[in-house]
Amino acid sequence: MRESRLKLGAGYVALGLISLLFIIPFIWLIRSSLMDLSQIFVMPPEWIPHPFHWDNYKRALTSLPFGTYFVNTLVIVASVMIGTVLTSTISAFGFSRIRWKGRDAVFAVLLSSMMLPGAVTLIPSFLGWKELGFYDTYYPLIVPSFFGGGIFNIFLLRQFYMSIPKDFDEAAVVDGAGYFQIYWRIILPLSRSAVIVVALFTFLGTWNDFMGPLIYLKSDSRFTLALGLQMFQGSYSAQWDLLMAASAVVILPCVLIFLLGQRYFLEGITLTGLKG
Template identity: 45%
Template sequence: MRTSGKSALLAYPLLAAFAIVFLFPLIWMVARSFMGLDDLYKVPPIVFPTKWMANSYSEIWSLKPFPTYIRNTGIVVLCSVIGATLSSALCAFGFARLRFPYRNLIFGIVLSTMMLPGAVTMIPVYVLFSKLHWTNTLLPLIVPTFFGGGAFNIFLLRQFFATLPPDFDEAAKIDGANLWNIFWRISLPLCLPGLTVVAIGTFMSTWNDFMGPLIYLSKEQSFTLALGLYALSPGEAGGSTIGTITTAQLMAACSLAIVPVILVFFFAQKKLISGTAISTGIKG
């Protein structure tokens, strides 16, 4: 017990030190969003402002159409989470619970797509969406999520479905349930931790996605939040070119952009941890 106590006394300060190191960029960003011009360009730089000013948070709304960016991002995120979660669950259920020819071979091919770099498919996919006249719309960012939801999500949910006792399916069939009822009413609720992991992962990747909007969107009214933040370019951030955008305003916009991610992770962390633990075979 003494050894355990001593280890804890050493572990907590060490963990706190590492936490401060990893959180320092976030602290720096938020602190600079509350700085005035005098504090922003002090040499040497200071971490915390001498005078806290929150006017940057109200000023950014007049610089760019951030409500439009947030609306577009919300549409993409909501549709992507629904599409990726449901489609990957359907695919995973088929691979785990159904018996059909070459099932393992097809599943291996699906997994092999994880090793395919995104840069390889970037141009063909862009040409496809361009032929469909979907550029400058949100469709290229939404529609693909309804076709499988990603190989990793399929693999993750397949592990959940495979652990369910087959007696559940047999009992449901005796009661007259078809495959859709078995999937929707029995298997899906039992795999809620895995679905939560997929939903949170999809939310975070979609909310932070920059490359997709950069490729397909060029009109400001269709920008997502990540692309809208890019519109506040570093050349403008110092105020030397246009004189209307300061570093504090840029940091304020970035600080607001990460709030939804922090909130989602904070409220769903228990489901996320339990889902990850079950899928990897770790039990508390």
């Protein structure tokens, strides 16, 4: 389809304005994080900090044990990523590359849980973990990821696995390979990009999780970054320079991960959306 030059021009202008609206909050975040309070509040607003107050970052990060929060978050994120990648790929394999009786019915039941509001399972899950003595530990946040890693990820991987020609497996069977070898030596290497998609989504989902840590963690020393940032806001509510510096630090890893794996993200979203 070819557009007229006028229409294309209007499209550029519209997209330019929309992009500006989307990016201004980031610019406002960065500029506020580098100013001192007297410059932050100047009217009309100034955009370039002078001088650059890099020490805002140091002050923000040392006023609460953000280093501890960072390590805590990393421990949870890494564990959840391992659990999810390991068990979602195995489960997706069982739902796509092995033909067994009742397979599709079982998958349909599991898939229906995607529609289920998390609030319904929240209270019994909490009480269950508490009863087991795991309140204020990372187990409630990590252990579920070792049980399939979420139906969304299994669905995404299954979509991908089903697109791999069956001949690959059959050739391996002729060579005497069992299901584990097929999974490990053929399907897993062939689905590298889908696995990366799952890993990236899992990273973001866990890094950004707020409600889970809020409900299961009690001691400050076990807090995650998201929880720490929220607490920071409670005690430094008017210190917008420090608040913005701390927020920027929490956002930065997500932005880096996204920019590094951008291609995979877009692929992954498209893969899940198309089959709606």
